[in-house]
Structure formats: structure tokens, C-alpha cells
Amino acid sequence: MAICTLADLQARSQRSSSIPRHYHRIAEAERRDERFSVADAAQLKLRLQALDKVMSAMQPEHSHALDMNKITEANRSQSSCGTVYVAGSEEVYLVVKPVSRADLIPNVCAEACKTMLRGTPYVNRYDVSDFTKGVDPTFSEIKRLLPDIDLKAFPFLRLPAELRLHVYSYVLPHEPRITLPPQHRDITRPRLNVMRINKQVHGEVRKYFYERVTLSIRVVFDSDLLTLYTCRDTMSPVNHTLADINSGTLAFIKQLSIQMSDWQRPPRMRESFPMALPSMEHLFRKLVGLEKLVITFDIPNRPPISASQEQTHSEMEERCAEDMKRWLIDHIPASGLLPLSWIAASGSLSSFPMTPIIVTTSAGAPGHSTKPLTMVTPELGPTASPSLTANMAESHKRSASAPAVIPNINNSDNKDPATTAPAFLGRATTRVVEYLHPAPLRQEYRDIATALARSRYAYHFIFLGLLFALAEYEQPGWFPRPEELSAAVVGFLCAGFLIFPVFALLEYFETHTWPWQDEGFSQARLL
Numbered sequence: 257m258a259i260c261t262l263a264d265l266q267a268r269s270q271r272s273s274s275i276p277r278h279y280h281r282i283a284e285a286e287r288r289d290e291r292f293s294v295a296d297a298a299q300l301k302l303r304l305q306a307l308d309k310v311m312s313a314m315q316p317e318h319s320h321a322l323d324m325n326k327i328t329e330a331n332r333s334q335s336s337c338g339t340v341y342v343a344g345s346e347e348v349y350l351v352v353k354p355v356s357r358a359d360l361i362p363n364v365c366a367e368a369c370k371t372m373l374r375g376t377p378y379v380n381r382y383d384v385s386d387f388t389k390g391v392d393p394t395f396s397e398i399k400r401l402l403p404d405i406d407l408k409a410f411p412f413l414r415l416p417a418e419l420r421l422h423v424y425s426y427v428l429p430h431e432p433r434i435t436l437p438p439q440h441r442d443i444t445r446p447r448l449n450v451m452r453i454n455k456q457v458h459g460e461v462r463k464y465f466y467e468r469v470t471l472s473i474r475v476v477f478d479s480d481l482l483t484l485y486t487c488r489d490t491m492s493p494v495n496h497t498l499a500d501i502n503s504g505t506l507a508f509i510k511q512l513s514i515q516m517s518d519w520q521r522p523p524r525m526r527e528s529f530p531m532a533l534p535s536m537e538h539l540f541r542k543l544v545g546l547e548k549l550v551i552t553f554d555i556p557n558r559p560p561i562s563a564s565q566e567q568t569h570s571e572m573e574e575r576c577a578e579d580m581k582r583w584l585i586d587h588i589p590a591s592g593l594l595p596l597s598w599i600a601a602s603g604s605l606s607s608f609p610m611t612p613i614i615v616t617t618s619a620g621a622p623g624h625s626t627k628p629l630t631m632v633t634p635e636l637g638p639t640a641s642p643s644l645t646a647n648m649a650e651s652h653k654r655s656a657s658a659p660a661v662i663p664n665i666n667n668s669d670n671k672d673p674a675t676t677a678p679a680f681l682g683r684a685t686t687r688v689v690e691y692l693h694p695a696p697l698r699q700e701y702r703d704i705a706t707a708l709a710r711s712r713y714a715y716h717f718i719f720l721g722l723l724f725a726l727a728e729y730e731q732p733g734w735f736p737r738p739e740e741l742s743a744a745v746v747g748f749l750c751a752g753f754l755i756f757p758v759f760a761l762l763e764y765f766e767t768h769t770w771p772w773q774d775e776g777f778s779q780a781r782l783l
Contacts, residue, residue: 292358297349298342303362311369351401356390361398368395377452413456424450424464432469436497466508471543474515498542510547512539 352358371378380394412420427450448465451458498506540546764770 292349292353294345294349296359297352298345300352300358300361301342301345301348304365307362307366307369314373355393355397355401357385357392360385360392364393364395364398417460420460421464424461428461428465432465433472434469435472435474462505463508466505467510469509470511470513471509472513472515473539498539503542506542507545509543510545511550512543512546512548513550513552515552 352361355361367381368378378395380396381392382394383392384390385392412423428448448461451461760770
């Protein structure tokens with residue numbers, strides 16, 4: 257005899273009141289009396305026929321709530337009929353006999369159809385609606401009965417590959433585009449439900465879709481910190497998004513589009529662009545199957561200026577654009593023939609007389625690559641054949657049909673500015689300033705720098721002198737004397753004066769020129 261204490265009785269788990277005691281014995285006894293019969297199979301066949309009639313008249317792409325109501329009514333229409341004989345009910349009985357609750361097959365099928373019309377994947381439901389009759393069937397159990405009662409599926413995978421690709425061209429979008437970082441807008445997203453059929457179709461559709469995708473990145477130049485950013489301040493969101501994409505999927509992408517905008521500070525852009533090169537190199541290393549790169553320059557609308565200033569500004573823009581092209585091309589991996597097209601999104605191409613170019617990359621000696629930059633006239637266009645560009649590369653004479661060829665940009669004697677230690681320090685300093693200074697403060701710095709660049713330095717000194725004289729006149733002794741300056745103030749001033757030589761030295765290490773030797777230094781006030 258088992259002896260239980262009061263604590264044992266309280267610790268014992270309470271049984272749910274909805275589950276009767278000795279459930280298994282009761283269900284087994286009642287199941288013997290209420291087994292699925294041929295008459296039940298007749299009712300089941302009538303319900304399935306009504307459900308099939310409603311579903312045959314539906315169109316999945318134009319489904320709505322009325323269709324779901326029709327499915328529900330068709331499922332209930334034959335449930336109240338009496339005992340009748342239906343031809344073929346014996347075959348139905350033999351097919352559904354292994355199922356525990358065959359009378360619930362129409363309910364499960366109707367629920368699966370409603371889920372499909374909503375555009376969501378169906379998940380099996382494991383439930384017991386009546387403990388006296390057993391466990392409810394799932395759609396997976398019913399699906400195993402289809403080969404015996406349904407027609408065979410169309411052998412789509414037995415079609416030739418050309419016909420399957422032709423079918424994919426109708427299902428998938430024609431000119432897909434992926435923007436990095438993703439733009440959260442209310443746009444119609446492509447329907448890729450065909451990739452859920454099986455693994456073979458998934459692989460074929462993935463390759464067909466991503467080979468035609470154009471990866472688009474928008475790059476913005478910030479003149480305050482002298483560096484390049486994407487539309488969300490840095491290249492880090494792009495790298496995070498690429499890290500989430502399968503490397504096998506990235507290998508299928510063949511087209512890359514980079515849009516560069518807000519480059520209204522051309523004299524300093526040549527020095528700032530190498531700061532964004534590590535992110536560009538990381539992007540090119542991810543896209544191993546890249547075959548086409550399209551770079552678009554947004555030309556800003558400038559205020560009306562004089563003819564001499566217009567000529568100077570155009571020359572600076574042209575030089576800076578050429579330098580950016582060379583930097584980008586220098587960091588594109590050698591992959592045989594890689595055509596590039598340069599496009600101006602807005603404005604005329606007056607400052608770029610030879611804008612369309614073709615770049616051919618060919619592998620050279622181990623560890624080296626030769627990337628000649630060949631300019632093509634607008635008559636030839638960016639779609640010239642490789643043989644034509646090769647013949648133009650051999651000719652070094654200037655003519656109307658074959659302009660002069662720019663020398664090879666890869667000089668083995670010069671060091672890569674992006675791999676030197678000063679360039680690394682410059683990038684680190686830029687990141688620190690970026691995180692310390694908020695965007696409104698950087699905008700104020702931009703306005704102040706623009707105002708100072710457009711005025712005369714002599715006026716600055718006169719204006720500051722008047723301010724100090726007025727302050728000294730109003731309050732004698734306001735301006736501190738040298739003997740009153742503390743050591744901290746002296747140290748702060750010395751550190752401020754040391755910053756300029758340090759940055760000048762970094763600039764010399766990167767560009768091999770001092771700041772005052774830059775072409776745009778003496779003409780900065782004209783901008």
C-alpha cells in the first residue's frame with residue numbers, strides 16, 4: 257500500500273479537466289463502434305467533389321475573401337445529406353482507410369487552400385478535435401494518398417533547359433535592381449515563389465535571376481571630412497548587407513552601378529578619395545563574377561560666374577574626375593575584359609570632352625596586372641570591340657578618330673597611397689572626427705569654410721583687429737597679457753599650431769606634394 261503525505265499530494269501535477277480519465281481505453285472502445293464506413297466514404301467523396309469544383313474556377317493571382325467563403329460553403333454543403341450511395345465510394349474507402357480521421361480530410365484541404373490564397377506557407381497542425389475518434393489528420397498524411405487518386409504532375413524538369421529558362425523569363429522581373437543599403441519604401445517586390453518548388457528549380461532560378469541583377473550603390477562626397485560616403489553616411493551598411501548574402505549568390509552578380517553625387521569640392525577630392533578605397537576593395541573582392549561596372553557622376557548646378565572662373569572650374573572638375581576614374585580602375589581586380597561606361601546623370605558633358613571610355617584588364621606577370629586606360633571618341637561609343645581598342649592602344653598619335661592614349665596608371669615605382677601608414681592614420685583620424693562631430697556641426701564648418709574661401713584674407717585680419725580693439729576699449733585689460741597666460745593655454749596653442757604641419761606631412765606622404773603646391777590651392781577663393 258502506497259502512503260502519500262500532504263506535500264506529495266500538492267506537488268502532484270493536476271490533470272486537465274478537458275481530458276477524461278482513462279482516455280485511451282475509452283477512445284479504443286468507442287472507436288470500435290464508430291469506425292469509418294463506406295457510407296462515410298460516400299459523404300467524403302461528395303464533399304471533395306464540391307471543393308474541387310470551387311477551386312477549379314479560382315485564379316490564385318486574383319484571389320479575395322469571397323473565394324475563401326466559397327471554399328467554406330462547399331466544404332459544408334454535403335455534410336447534412338442523408339445516407340446515399342455514390343458511385344466509386346468503395347474505391348475512396350479503400351484509399352482513405354489508413355487515415356485515422358478520414359472525415360476531416362476536406363477540412364484540412366480547405367484550410368490549406370485558404371493559406372495558399374493568402375500567400376503564406378502552410379504548416380501542419382497536430383490537433384485532437386474529438387478524443388473518442390483519435391488524432392486529426394495532417395496535410396502531409398493526406399498528401400501521401402494523392403499518387404493513388406490524383407493525376408501525375410507535369411514533368412517540368414524533363415523539359416530542355418532552354419524552355420525552362422524561357423518560362424523563368426516570364427515569371428521573374430525583366431530588369432531587376434538591388435540597391436545597397438536597402439531602401440525601405442513601399443515598392444512592389446518581385447515574387448520569387450517559384451524558388452520554393454524544389455532544390456533544382458531553386459538553383460536554376462537563383463542563377464538566372466542574379467546574373468541579370470544590377471547591384472546599385474550611391475556614393476556621396478562630404479567636403480567637411482574630405483571622404484566618400486554612401487547615402488547612409490558610411491560604407492559599413494553596404495558591407496553588413498553583403499555579409500548577409502550567400503557568397504555563392506554574390507558570385508552570380510555581373511553588373512555593378514556606382515552613382516557619385518555632391519562632388520562640388522574638386523580640388524580636395526583627389527586627396528579624400530583613397531580613404532574610401534578599402535571599402536571599394538572589399539566590395540570588389542566579394543563580387544568575383546563582376547563583368548560590367550557603370551559609374552555615374554551627378555554634375556551640380558553652379559551659380560553664374562565669369563568666363564575665366566568657369567574655365568578654371570571646368571579644368572579642375574575634369575582633372576578630379578580623371579583622377580577618380582584612375583583610382584577606381586586601379587582597384588578593380590583583373591578579370592579579362594571588363595568594359596566600363598561613364599555617364600553624366602544631369603547637365604551637359606562640356607567639362608568631359610571624352611567621357612565614354614573602355615577599360616580592358618589583362619593578367620600580366622605573377623603578382624602584377626596591366627590595366628591600360630583607353631579613351632574612345634563618342635563616334636565609337638563605349639561598345640567598341642576589343643580588337644578596335646587594342647589597335648587604338650598601339651597608336652600614340654593624336655587624330656580625330658583615335659585620340660591620345662593615357663599612359664598606364666599602374667606605375668611599379670610609386671607606392672600605393674592606400675597601403676601606406678600615413679594613409680591609414682588619415683583614415684583613422686577621419687573616422688574619429690566623424691564620430692565626434694555631429695552632422696549639424698559639420699554643416700556649420702562647411703558654411704564657415706565656404707565663406708572664408710570666397711573672401712579676402714586681409715579683410716579677416718582687419719575685422720578681427722577691430723573686434724579686439726573694441727573689446728579692449730570697452731573693458732581695459734580684457735585681452736590677456738603674455739605673462740598672464742597659463743601653461744595650459746600655451747600648450748593648447750602650441751598643439752593647435754602643430755596640427756597643421758602634421759597634416760601637411762601626411763598629405764605629402766600620400767600625394768608627394770605639399771598643400772601649397774596643389775593646383776587648386778591658389779584658386780580656392782574662386783570657388
